[in-house]
Amino acid sequence: MATGYSSFNRSSTSADLPTGVRGLRAGVLAIPNATPWVATPRYPKRMLRLEILRNVNDAEFAAVHELLVAAERADGHRALSDHLWLDLRQGGREGFAAVVGTESGHDHPVAYSQVSRGNDSWSIDVVVHPHHRYDMAAIGPEMMSATLDIVRQEGGGHVHWWVFEPTSIHFDLAERMGLQPGRELMQMRRSLPLPETITASAGSFHTRSFVPGADEDAWLRVNNAAFASHAEQGGWNADTLKSRMMEPWFNPEGFRIHDVDGAMAGFCWTKMHDSGTHLMGEIYVIAVDPAFTGHGFGSLLTIAGLESLAAHGATEAMLYVDCNNTAAVAIYEKLGFTPRYRERAFVGDIHEKTKAS
Structure with missing residues (x-):
């Protein structure tokens, strides 16, 4: 999932x-009783x-x-x-x-x-x-x-x-x-750091940093299984992943991995943005291997990612989620996220x- x-x-x-x-802008070029795209340009058409x-x-x-x-x-x-x-x-x-x-x-x-x-x-x-x-x-x-x-x-x-x-x-x-x-x-946001009531709920759930040169194949397997029908996030290959790892924002410490019996079961990949006024943390991609759904890993990985962002100085966090993914939306709302805008x-x-x- x-x-x-x-x-x-x-x-x-x-x-x-x-x-x-x-x-x-809404209303630009509008003509009463006409569809928006039949409006007349203000200047001669070129x-x-x-x-x-x-x-x-x-x-x-x-x-x-x-x-x-x-x-x-x-x-x-x-x-x-x-x-x-x-x-x-x-x-x-x-x-x-x-x-x-x-x-x-x-x-x-x-x-x-x-x-x-x-x-x-x-x-x-x-x-x-x-x-x-x-x-x-x-x-x-x-x-x-x-x-x-x-x-x-x-x-x-x-x-x-x-x-x-x-x-x-x-x-x-x-x-x-x-x-x-x-x-x-939908983009959702919440302030950081998390309250103790949320961090304590993670218990002994453990994550580790992504290891470049060792974790790529396992990560691609989990990502492509979780996003099999996704237009942008699915179908990644080694070059796609490498291109993201070459970005200046990439930090393996903010790329949290959860293993079960030595196998990657899920991940929470984060990134940082400097808005000029404060540091904004983003949950860039988060997913659980379909073989491990039903264990509550989604919520626990989110908490791990948010704690990582706060540890790196972020005072606010954002993420994006499909509005019809009611299970994920419920997780994020429970963790204090509120809607910001929609696409x-x-x-x-x-x-x-x-x-x-």
């Missing part, structure tokens, strides 16, 4: 700019040039990164999920592709979208530069269409498009693209592109 995970790594939240096609990238060179990365930074500043949270960001920065897993949208007269990309293949599905994201969001009625559908066409060319499959606090605009675009509302993800996945099956189509 996968008790929780953090695939999206938002640095902060913004109720002012709910986004999915990043930064589209031709959007789309470039498909399978590999991103340094210059292209710099241009895209500038767009992502601008979007994050405008929206108050990271523009790409943790998985998509690492695929972009480190070259991407098999199936990676990016769409860069440019317009004449501008020396920077006006929009960016990315698709990455997961275990049994595809993850996509779309980001529009804050200076060009007046023309979202044209840019949004064009970028989404190009991105989904990549999936068709790669054989099709199940698609997840994650949206931060979606509005009716996102629901409308998703419907036009053949996607339906799917999973809902919605729009999902659908995209058919393979044939010569006839």
